[in-house]
Amino acid sequence: MSNIAYFPTRPDPEDSRPGKRERTKVANRQAILDAARAVFGELGYETATVRDIIRRTGLASGTFYNYYKSKEEVFDALADDGARRFRPILRAESDKAVDFESFLRGAIRAYFDFLEGEHESWRINRPAGEVFPHARATPEIVAVFDEVRDAFAKVLEHDHAPAVDLDYFTAACIAVAREVGDKMLERRPIDVEGAADFAVRMILGGLPALPRS
Amino acid sequence: MSNIAYFPTRPDPEDSRPGKRERTKVANRQAILDAARAVFGELGYETATVRDIIRRTGLASGTFYNYYKSKEEVFDALADDGARRFRPILRAESDKAVDFESFLRGAIRAYFDFLEGEHESWRINRPAGEVFPHARATPEIVAVFDEVRDAFAKVLEHDHAPAVDLDYFTAACIAVAREVGDKMLERRPIDVEGAADFAVRMILGGLPALPRS
DNA sequence: TGAAATCATGACGGGGCGTCATCTGGCCTC
DNA sequence: GAGGCCAGATGACGCCCCGTCATGATTTCA
Numbered sequence: 001m002s003n004i005a006y007f008p009t010r011p012d013p014e015d016s017r018p019g020k021r022e023r024t025k026v027a028n029r030q031a032i033l034d035a036a037r038a039v040f041g042e043l044g045y046e047t048a049t050v051r052d053i054i055r056r057t058g059l060a061s062g063t064f065y066n067y068y069k070s071k072e073e074v075f076d077a078l079a080d081d082g083a084r085r086f087r088p089i090l091r092a093e094s095d096k097a098v099d100f101e102s103f104l105r106g107a108i109r110a111y112f113d114f115l116e117g118e119h120e121s122w123r124i125n126r127p128a129g130e131v132f133p134h135a136r137a138t139p140e141i142v143a144v145f146d147e148v149r150d151a152f153a154k155v156l157e158h159d160h161a162p163a164v165d166l167d168y169f170t171a172a173c174i175a176v177a178r179e180v181g182d183k184m185l186e187r188r189p190i191d192v193e194g195a196a197d198f199a200v201r202m203i204l205g206g207l208p209a210l211p212r213s
Numbered sequence: 214m215s216n217i218a219y220f221p222t223r224p225d226p227e228d229s230r231p232g233k234r235e236r237t238k239v240a241n242r243q244a245i246l247d248a249a250r251a252v253f254g255e256l257g258y259e260t261a262t263v264r265d266i267i268r269r270t271g272l273a274s275g276t277f278y279n280y281y282k283s284k285e286e287v288f289d290a291l292a293d294d295g296a297r298r299f300r301p302i303l304r305a306e307s308d309k310a311v312d313f314e315s316f317l318r319g320a321i322r323a324y325f326d327f328l329e330g331e332h333e334s335w336r337i338n339r340p341a342g343e344v345f346p347h348a349r350a351t352p353e354i355v356a357v358f359d360e361v362r363d364a365f366a367k368v369l370e371h372d373h374a375p376a377v378d379l380d381y382f383t384a385a386c387i388a389v390a391r392e393v394g395d396k397m398l399e400r401r402p403i404d405v406e407g408a409a410d411f412a413v414r415m416i417l418g419g420l421p422a423l424p425r426s
Numbered sequence: 427t428g429a430a431a432t433c434a435t436g437a438c439g440g441g442g443c444g445t446c447a448t449c450t451g452g453c454c455t456c
Numbered sequence: 457g458a459g460g461c462c463a464g465a466t467g468a469c470g471c472c473c474c475g476t477c478a479t480g481a482t483t484t485c486a
Contacts, residue, residue: 021432021483028434046285051473060435065475072259100420133346164423168393168411175392179384198381206419207313210377234452234463241465264442273466278444 029067031057033081036074041122045075045133076138083140086114090144094151103155104203107148108177109196115181116190134178148174173203242280244270246294249287254335258288258345289351296353299327303357307364316368317416320361321390322409328394329403347391361387386416 035056039048050071054064068074089110097103135141149170156164176199184195194211201209231239248269252261263284267277281287302323310316335345348354362383369377389412397408407424414422 019484025433049473050475061474062436062476063434066433069475162425164420165411165426168396168408169415169420169423171392171396172389172412172415175388176385179388180381183381183384195381198378199385202382202385202419204419204421206415206417206422207377207382208417209419210382212375213378232453237452238464262442263444274443275445275467276465279464282444 028057028059028063031059032064032067032074033078036071037078037121040075040078072136075133076136079135080138080140082118083135083138083144086111087140087144087147089114090147090151094147094155097155099158100152100155101200101204103151104173105196105200107151108199109192111177112181112184112192112196115185116192119185145170145174176202241270241272241276244272245277245280245287246291249284250291250334253288253291253345285349288346289349292348293351293353295331296348296351296357299324300353300357300360302327303360303364307360307368310368312371313365313368314413314417316364317386318409318413320364321412322405324390325394325397325405325409328398329405332398358383358387389415 032053036048036053039052039056043052048071050064051061053071053074054061057064068077090107093106093110094103097106137145149166152170152173153166180195180199180202184190184192197211201211245266249261249266252265252269256265261284263277264274266284266287267274270277281290303320306319306323307316310319350358362379365383365386366379393408393412393415397403397405410424414424
């Protein structure tokens, strides 16, 4: 009979590598992020309040403030999370690329795929006209931005030497990608390939290089 | 002695075409906008509260709500105001232009000049790191956007026929102008000419056409 | 097992929000 | 110029959100 109990001496059958203390902490933090994503999606960022997020977690109000200081901080954490997931993808493209064009095309394509994927976690049910703030300069986002600029610098140098104003150029490229990406998401069906092609041509050759419709 | 009084029978020496009623209305509306501009400039948009704006006007709280429903609505009114002032400038450029390049150069130059001018009414004293929301789609802003697209359509058609995706193209151009414009404002000295040249070349010829530094 | 550390809890004071009953003074009529 | 009318200015009010903190429950450690 001694073998009937699966875990006779351990009251905790779950993976308990980290102490319970630690586990509830990560669970709470995650619960807050999940609740925030849902609430921002349903109410819009501006309308949403910290209490809305708290209510959805079921936690006490004080608990929220053990993890984040404000609505902004939660939003930044979500943005940071997105950037953190995107960074390795971008790096992979950077490593894979052989020249500027292939890097650019890979990076933009990757970004648009990423956008399309994220799209659904967010735009659930949002009242029309509501708008999201553009992600603020969180550490991870700055890192992505810098990584793009550095990759540009490296690839361009290796490609052909002429030095352009990297700050302007990076800002312009990201602006084009972001804006065309946004517009892409508004169309049905969503055409990642077409949008990426447009953005790449725009950056590489400007107006004369754009695809004709 | 009867001619000593300058306005013997009219108690109101000022231009009194509209009644006093109407004049205080305009004055209040303007006072609220002025106060809002100052408060947004000093506290940043996020931090500012409706009460901050109200306090600065010296009006009663209820009075504010006779004119605007919320902080957002005041901000939109300010943005609308900017767009309304910019529109005729843009139209003048559109009329003056003979081909796409001259239109683009004129419009971007005008926008950057406008930006530099507005700059000072806003960035007084703002705590670092604070960020403004990108202007929402108010009627006047949509009008400017549409005007740009229509001007693009007309000039491009007249220039050389090949049809591009106008929505993407307009969005991309505005994105480039906005982002390069923002970066321009962060540099000292502010170089409107250089920034405009960069943006124009970027749009017209992409990377290969950019000025070398 | 008992002490210490950790942290979830929710009540609380502070303050911003938008409303509304009241009052003020400009406007119109005679 | 007297009197009535009404647009609209006023600010107190009730509501809710904010962030804090004293308390207590639970885990961890000795």
